[in-house]
Amino acid sequence: MSQDHLVVVGASLAGLRGAEAARKAGFAGRLTIVGAEPHRPYDRPPLSKQVLGGSVAPGATTLPILEPLDAEWRLGSAVTSLDRIGRTIDLEGGERIAYDRLLIATGARPRPWPDAAQNDLAGIHTLRGRDDAAALRSALAARPERVLVVGGGFIGCEVAAACRDLDLPVTLVETGPTVLAAILGVHLGSVVAALHEARGVDLRFGSEVEAFEDDGTGHVVRARFADGRTLETGCVVVALGAIRNTEWLAGSGLAFDEGGVDCDADGYVLDAEGRPDRAIAAAGDVARFPHPLYDGRFVALEHWGHAAAQGAHAARLLVGRGTGEAYAEVPAFWSSQGGLTIKSVGLTEGADGLVIAQGDPKTGRFLALYGRAGRCIAAVSFDSVRWLPAYAEMVASRAPFPPPGGAVDQGGLTMLTPGFPGEDDR
Amino acid sequence: MSDATLFEQAKDEANRVDPYPLFARLRETPVSRQSDGTYVVATHAAITRLLHDPRVSSETLPPADRPKTGNPISDWIVKPIRDRITDTHRPFIFRDPPDHDTLRRAVMHEFTQARVQALRDRSHGLVDEILDKHAGSRSFDIVDDLAYPLPVTIICELLGIPTEDEPQFHGWATQLATALEPDTMADKEARSENSRTFETISDYMTGLIKEKRRHPKDDMLSGLAVAGVQGVPQMGDYDLIATSILMLVAGHETTVNLITNAMLALLRNPDELVRLRDDPARAPRLIEEVQRYDPPVQFRTRRALTDIAIGGVTIPEGADIVLLLASGNRDPAVFTEPDRFDPDRSGVRHLGFGGGLHYCVGAPLARFEAEAALTALARRLRNPRLPADPPPYRPGSALRGPKHLRLAIDGIAPS
Amino acid sequence: MPVSNHDRIGTSPSPDPSRAAGGLQVSVDLNLCQAYAQCCYAAPEHFVLHGAEALHYDPAPSAAARQSIERARVACPVQAILVEDAGSGRS
Numbered sequence: 067m068s069q070d071h072l073v074v075v076g077a078s079l080a081g082l083r084g085a086e087a088a089r090k091a092g093f094a095g096r097l098t099i100v101g102a103e104p105h106r107p108y109d110r111p112p113l114s115k116q117v118l119g120g121s122v123a124p125g126a127t128t129l130p131i132l133e134p135l136d137a138e139w140r141l142g143s144a145v146t147s148l149d150r151i152g153r154t155i156d157l158e159g160g161e162r163i164a165y166d167r168l169l170i171a172t173g174a175r176p177r178p179w180p181d182a183a184q185n186d187l188a189g190i191h192t193l194r195g196r197d198d199a200a201a202l203r204s205a206l207a208a209r210p211e212r213v214l215v216v217g218g219g220f221i222g223c224e225v226a227a228a229c230r231d232l233d234l235p236v237t238l239v240e241t242g243p244t245v246l247a248a249i250l251g252v253h254l255g256s257v258v259a260a261l262h263e264a265r266g267v268d269l270r271f272g273s274e275v276e277a278f279e280d281d282g283t284g285h286v287v288r289a290r291f292a293d294g295r296t297l298e299t300g301c302v303v304v305a306l307g308a309i310r311n312t313e314w315l316a317g318s319g320l321a322f323d324e325g326g327v328d329c330d331a332d333g334y335v336l337d338a339e340g341r342p343d344r345a346i347a348a349a350g351d352v353a354r355f356p357h358p359l360y361d362g363r364f365v366a367l368e369h370w371g372h373a374a375a376q377g378a379h380a381a382r383l384l385v386g387r388g389t390g391e392a393y394a395e396v397p398a399f400w401s402s403q404g405g406l407t408i409k410s411v412g413l414t415e416g417a418d419g420l421v422i423a424q425g426d427p428k429t430g431r432f433l434a435l436y437g438r439a440g441r442c443i444a445a446v447s448f449d450s451v452r453w454l455p456a457y458a459e460m461v462a463s464r465a466p467f468p469p470p471g472g473a474v475d476q477g478g479l480t481m482l483t484p485g486f487p488g489e490d491d492r
Numbered sequence: 493m494s495d496a497t498l499f500e501q502a503k504d505e506a507n508r509v510d511p512y513p514l515f516a517r518l519r520e521t522p523v524s525r526q527s528d529g530t531y532v533v534a535t536h537a538a539i540t541r542l543l544h545d546p547r548v549s550s551e552t553l554p555p556a557d558r559p560k561t562g563n564p565i566s567d568w569i570v571k572p573i574r575d576r577i578t579d580t581h582r583p584f585i586f587r588d589p590p591d592h593d594t595l596r597r598a599v600m601h602e603f604t605q606a607r608v609q610a611l612r613d614r615s616h617g618l619v620d621e622i623l624d625k626h627a628g629s630r631s632f633d634i635v636d637d638l639a640y641p642l643p644v645t646i647i648c649e650l651l652g653i654p655t656e657d658e659p660q661f662h663g664w665a666t667q668l669a670t671a672l673e674p675d676t677m678a679d680k681e682a683r684s685e686n687s688r689t690f691e692t693i694s695d696y697m698t699g700l701i702k703e704k705r706r707h708p709k710d711d712m713l714s715g716l717a718v719a720g721v722q723g724v725p726q727m728g729d730y731d732l733i734a735t736s737i738l739m740l741v742a743g744h745e746t747t748v749n750l751i752t753n754a755m756l757a758l759l760r761n762p763d764e765l766v767r768l769r770d771d772p773a774r775a776p777r778l779i780e781e782v783q784r785y786d787p788p789v790q791f792r793t794r795r796a797l798t799d800i801a802i803g804g805v806t807i808p809e810g811a812d813i814v815l816l817l818a819s820g821n822r823d824p825a826v827f828t829e830p831d832r833f834d835p836d837r838s839g840v841r842h843l844g845f846g847g848g849l850h851y852c853v854g855a856p857l858a859r860f861e862a863e864a865a866l867t868a869l870a871r872r873l874r875n876p877r878l879p880a881d882p883p884p885y886r887p888g889s890a891l892r893g894p895k896h897l898r899l900a901i902d903g904i905a906p907s
Numbered sequence: 908m909p910v911s912n913h914d915r916i917g918t919s920p921s922p923d924p925s926r927a928a929g930g931l932q933v934s935v936d937l938n939l940c941q942a943y944a945q946c947c948y949a950a951p952e953h954f955v956l957h958g959a960e961a962l963h964y965d966p967a968p969s970a971a972a973r974q975s976i977e978r979a980r981v982a983c984p985v986q987a988i989l990v991e992d993a994g995s996g997r998s
Contacts, residue, residue, distance in 0.1 A: 109934050109966065116963050126967040130932040130991030371938040398938045405958030409938070424546055425589070431959065433546075449959040451941050452848050455544040470798060473546035475589040605951045776949075776978045839986045847984060856948030859982060 070095045072384060073163055075145050075155065076171030077101025079109070079129060079370065080350030080377035084169050086133040087378035091387035097137040098163060100155070102172075102311075104142035105196055111370060113199035114221055115402060118228035120207065124200035145172065148318040150343060167384040170327060170335065170348040171377060174308035174368060179216075184278040189286040190302045193221055202303065206232055210301035213237070214289055216275055218245035220401045222305035223258065227403035230265045237268040237297060239289075242487050244271055250446060252485030253420055254434055257427050257448070258408070265404050278302065308368060310352045320346075326354030326366035331392035333380040347380035349373065358394045359462070360413060360443075369399040396462050406430065409451050412444030412461035420484040421468050423457065424475060425450050433457060436484060437467025498524075499532045499814070503675065503889040509882040511790075511889070512831065515819035522803035530812045531796075531805070536823035536843070538803045539815045542794065543848040548813065549795045550850060553586045554677065555579055559684040581730035583738035585850060592849065595735060598727055599853060602715035608856055611646050615864035618642055620907040623872050627904050632873065634755045634897035635748065642861055643747035647740055650857070652704065652711025657696070661740065664693050668737060669745040673888040674793050690737065697733045712739075743854045749788030749893025750779070750858055751865045756897055757782055757833050758870070759878045764835060769870040774835060775863045781835040782862075783844025784827070790818040790892045792846060817843040818892070874902040929970040932991040935962060939987035946979035946988060954979055 072088055074081045077099050085099055101107070109127040116122040143157040154164050176192035179185040191202045206213070206229065213229045215222045218240030229236035242248065244255040245262065263269055274292040281287040289297045312322040319337045321328040327348050329335050333355065334342035348355075350373035356362040375395045382388050400409040417436035423445075425432030433453050436444040441464045445457035460469060468479050501507055502514040518524060518534040525531055533539050542548050556578035560567045584595040622638050632638075644665055648658045667689040670676040677683055701717055708714035713736060719726045727735065758765040758778075768774050794813040799806050807813060820843045822830040827837065845852035852858070869876075876899045883894040933953070935946075942960035946953075953965040953972060968976055973992065980988040 111937065112966060115961075121963065122966060126965075127934075128932050128967065130934050130989045132989060132991065371936065374936075400937045402957070402961035405961060407942070407958065407960035409960075429590075431593075451960055452851075453544060453546055454941075456541065456546055459541060473797070476546075605948065608948055609951065773974050773977065777981045780981050840981075841984065841986050845984065851943050851984065855943075855945060856982075859949070859978075 070166035071164065072097050072167045072169065072381070073155065073165035074099045074169045074171060074381075076169075076173055076350070076352070077103065077105070077107045077139070077141060078171050078173050078350060078373065078377075079107060080173070080373035080380075081169065081171035082107040082129055082131065082377070083374040084171060084349055084377035084381035085135055085137055086131070088381040088385045089133045089135060091382050091385055093381075093385040093387075095166075095385075097135065098140060098165075099135075099137050100140040100143060100145055100157065100163070102142070102144035102158075103195060103197070106139075106141070108196055110194070111400075113196065114193055114224040115228065117199045118203055118206060118225065119231050120203065124196050124203060127196070145314050147314055147316070148320075150318055150320075150346070153345065166345065168346045169377075169381055169384060170346060170352060171350045171373075171380075172311040172314070172352050174310045174351040176304065177306045177309050179278070179304045179306075181277065184286075185304070186284075187278055187280050187286040188284055189300050190278060190304060192304050193225060194308070205301050206234060209234065210299070211235065212297070212299045212301070214239065214275075214297060214299040214302045215305060216289075216302065217305035217307070218242065218247070218255075218259075218269075218271075219249070219305060219307060220246065220399075220403075222303070223262065224401060224403045225303050225305060226262055226267045227265070230262075230267060230404065235266075235268070237270060237299070238262070239270045239273050239275055239291075241274050242271065243485075245269070247485070247487050249414060250484075251414065251417065251420065251436075252487070253482055254427075254446065254448075254484070258403070258406070261404055261406055261430075308351065310366065312352060326352055328364065329353050329355040331356050331358065331362075332388065333376070333383050333393055345384075347384050349376040349380040353380075355393065357397075357413075358392050359396060359464070360415075365397075365413065367397050369397055371395070371398050396458060398458070407449055407451065408446060409454055410444060410446045411454060411458040412436070412442070414444040414446075414484065414486075417443060417484045417486065419467060420482040421479040422476075422482070423469065423479065424453050424473050435460070435467065435469065440467055441465070442467045442469065497527075499526055499530075499816075505885075505887065508885040508889070508892075511892075512818075512822055515816060515822055518816065519819055519823060523805050523807065525805065530814055531807045532814045532816055533803070534816045534819040535803070536820035536826040536841075539817060539820040539843055540841075540847060541802065542800075542813065542815060543843075543846065543850075545800065547797045547800055549588050549797050550586055550592070551582070551588055552674075552793045552795050552812065553582060556687070557683075558687055577730055581728075581734050583734040583741075585738055585742060589849070595727070595731060596849075596853065598716055598719055599712075599735060599739075601719070602712040603853065607650060607712065608860070611650060611857060612860040612864070614649065615642065615646060615861045616868070618645060619864045619868045623868060623904050624907065627906070629904065630901060632876070632899045632901050632904070634752050634869075634899065635894060636896065638865060638869070639748045639751035639755075639897075642751070642865060643744050643858075644740075646747075646857065646861055647743045650712050651736055651739060652709055652713045653700070657700075660696075664689055665740055665744040668693070668741045669891060670888065671741055672745075672789075673890045675890075676888065693737055693740075694733050697736050698729060701729055701732055739854070742852070743857065745891055745893070746788040746852075747854075747858050747861055749891060750782060750862050752893050752897050753786040753788060754779065754782040754862060754866055755869060756878075756883065756894060757786060758866070759876065759899070760881070761833050764833070765870055765876075768866065772867040772871070775867050776859065778835040778866065779859055779862045780840055780842065780844075781833060781837065784821045784840055784842035785833050786892070787818050787821060787842070787844035788891060788893055789844065789846070789852075791816045791890055792850075815843075817846065868907070872905045872907065873899065874905060876901050929993055931968045931970065931973065931976055931993070933964060933966050933968060933976060934989045935964055936987040936989065937962060939985045941985055943984050945982040945984060949978040949982045950975035 107129045147156045176194045213236040215238040226238045244259045246255040275289050276292045277290045278286045279288040309324040310326045315322045330342045333347040335346045351368045354366040379393045398411045414436045419437040423435045431449040433447045433450045442460040447454045502511045522535040522538045556575040584592045704714045704717040708718045796807045796811045798809050845855045883897050886895045955963045
């Protein structure tokens with residue numbers, strides 16, 4: 067086992083679980099953890115839920131450390147560059163750190179509003195980090211007359227739900243046909259949309275914000291839509307997805323873009339020629355890797371469980387305690403919004419069929435199974451998580467789709483169209 | 493020797509004291525077909541999978557068939573009607589969604605934090621009262637003196653059974669527990685005795701429910717009887733009776749066995765008894781380890797709704813399935829040194845309370861009752877010894893626990 | 908824009924001002940969680956179900972909650988509750 071210097075870039079869930087896994091595997095060398103934010107690694111999922119609701123303080127979600135780390139921390143210092151020849155990284159303050167093994171877990175950041183000047187207006191928020199959550203929490207606590215959420219993905223939906231929990235008027239704008247359409251398809255996205263509508267969210271689909279206008283002092287007061295209409299609002303949440311923190315890899319020779327840094331099946335990063343660098347692995351949101359379950363398609367997953375599992379996998383690999391097997395964890399995520407809990411396994415992308423395998427959307431509790439080319443590729447539960455493990459196995463084993471009927475509460479299964487927006491609609 | 497006989501042996505009285513070596517042999521074949529067409533599932537992974545499998549039904553009870561009386565009106569009119577009512581109003585442990593979910597949700601809605609926490613405090617009080625009564629004793633039967641009376645009282649108080657009626661429930665509880673023994677329920681004679689008790693208790697509950705509907709109090713039965721709030725539908729009388737009896741059946745003998753099996757494990761591991769006495773905060777992990785190591789519910793039965801491929805075999809549609817929870821709990825693929833009693837093991841995903849949709853409703857209450865009993869026993873029993881080891885066991889193999897656990901003691905310390 | 912805080916560079920291990928001395932840090936793996944609600948009974952002040960399956964929990968309980976958090980942790984059927992106990996060694 068390697069006992070030299072392991073540097074983890076990214077004081078994140080993936081970075082922390084990686085550092086723990088290295089120690090647990092017996093790594094006794096020097097361990098340094100570098101983080102751009104001044105905080106010890108913290109948990110993000112509560113930020114868009116309990117933190118906005120005010121029941122949990124923004125600073126309270128520090129992650130438990132489950133193994134003695136004996137680490138040197140460099141917090142509040144972003145990494146600025148990587149020299150793979152000299153095996154060093156440079157930090158923002160000018161410090162240079164030499165590594166023998168490097169774990170890249172720099173994560174992602176919210177995609178900003180495309181107009182930089184408008185993006186900088188006071189009252190325009192994004193939500194990813196602890197500080198973002200603290201700022202948005204204060205803004206909501208000041209009870210704005212209306213909140214505008216731009217984007218109907220999971221963060222957008224969770225923020226809209228949190229606003230309604232606080233009894234704040236909220237408008238959610240989405241260019242697509244419904245919420246979560248890209249992830250769940252229109253069929254199930256509409257089920258979620260109905261929930262938000264019933265809870266009083268003003269939903270506007272097929273609608274696009276063109277610009278934000280300020281009051282002359284740099285505070286947003288109004289959104290102008292592409293169709294010319296306007297909406298008065300002093301509190302905007304831009305929830306347009308994430309871009310990966312990869313800029314610091316410029317000049318490193320690695321293959322990367324804003325969608326992540328490329329890795330091989332083991333987890334080692336790849337250079338521009340597709341050759342692995344066996345001193346460096348990547349994990350979490352920033353890592354784009356070929357997933358064996360999806361025919362080696364390159365994916366970069368923004369999932370909590372994935373960050374933890376891949377962080378550990380990559381660290382074990384770096385300290386010479388890898389299993390020798392490709393990372394093949396089945397993707398999984400959850401979201402809770404407005405009292406509804408959605409949990410998912412697998413990836414729905416490319417699904418050509420959908421069945422309600424259990425329960426009934428009318429009751430709000432059901433389990434949906436997605437298929438592609440006759441195989442199960444994903445399962446999504448709406449308040450029905452105890453059945454999910456059975457379907458997770460079907461996804462993991464690529465069981466035939468649709469499955470033969472016979473579930474306890476179902477007769478025959480009806481094939482539905484998931485309804486993913488076409489490429490043109492995105 | 494064929495696998496078919498292994499499960500029979502495991503269920504045999506002769507192996508009641510220690511069926512676990514037979515479970516180990518059963519695990520060599522994760523899913524094994526028995527000569528009667530039943531499939532026994534013995535590994536942690538396979539059991540866990542089937543507990544969550546939507547093609548696995550819990551509707552395993554044979555159709556009701558009350559004994560004929562010779563009276564034609566009774567036999568040809570009353571009996572078929574009552575049999576039909578029984579069949580359509582099974583307790584939810586023997587039902588599938590969506591009916592199961594509706595009934596269980598109604599119960600969970602009444603299984604409130606306030607009620608459970610109150611019964612937790614009550615358990616501590618009851619245990620101390622019971623031990624006080626035996627202050628001067630030189631012997632103590634964990635079963636008769638403590639483990640038996642505690643849960644019945646707790647369930648009666650949860651449901652809202654008037655105190656004066658409680659004693660009759662002590663008798664009914666034991667008889668009804670046979671409903672969880674598939675072998676007993678397959679026996680015609682035993683079944684009719686069970687159904688006679690069922691009729692008696694049904695008659696009693698019918699009256700009580702009427703009373704609760706008229707004059708609801710702050711108890712679970714009243715809550716269920718007058719529900720209809722928050723989208724939880726009001727239960728009909730038949731479902732309410734079945735549900736109350738279920739609470740009594742499922743919550744009684746299992747808790748007796750939990751307390752007794754735990755105490756037996758502590759007496760066989762005296763260091764653990766001392767550690768518990770010195771640090772009562774160890775009780776929760778100790779209880780989880782008992783639920784793993786020697787669980788009160790050893791197996792549950794299910795039925796395959798369709799052909800299910802698992803563990804290299806295909807369980808055919810309609811086949812009965814035995815989920816051998818106690819074997820999964822000793823699976824070396826999941827637990828290191830599984831046959832060692834070790835409350836300090838971490839990450840224990842035991843199957844002692846089942847899993848999936850039918851996970852034990854009363855688990856929180858069972859834990860609190862056991863914690864109250866075990867911490868008080870560890871603290872107050874002076875020099876407890878086990879003169880006869882192994883103790884005598886109750887009949888039945890689905891529920892496992894000693895019939896008596898008579899300790900020699902040097903007295904009981906004041907609380 | 909990353910926040911810079913050079914005063915903190917080089918500390919080992921980094922103290923965290925947000926943590927109460929001797930307090931606990933809790934995180935729940937909500938992929939594993941199947942809403943059995945055992946934690947809600949074991950430590951009702953720290954774990955609450957919202958709706959059918961959304962578990963809300965206190966990520967930073969005080970040291971006084973140690974025993975009920977431990978009760979919740981061991982009772983979890985899927986062992987989804989992760990606890991760092993700064994006061995009494997690690998779980």
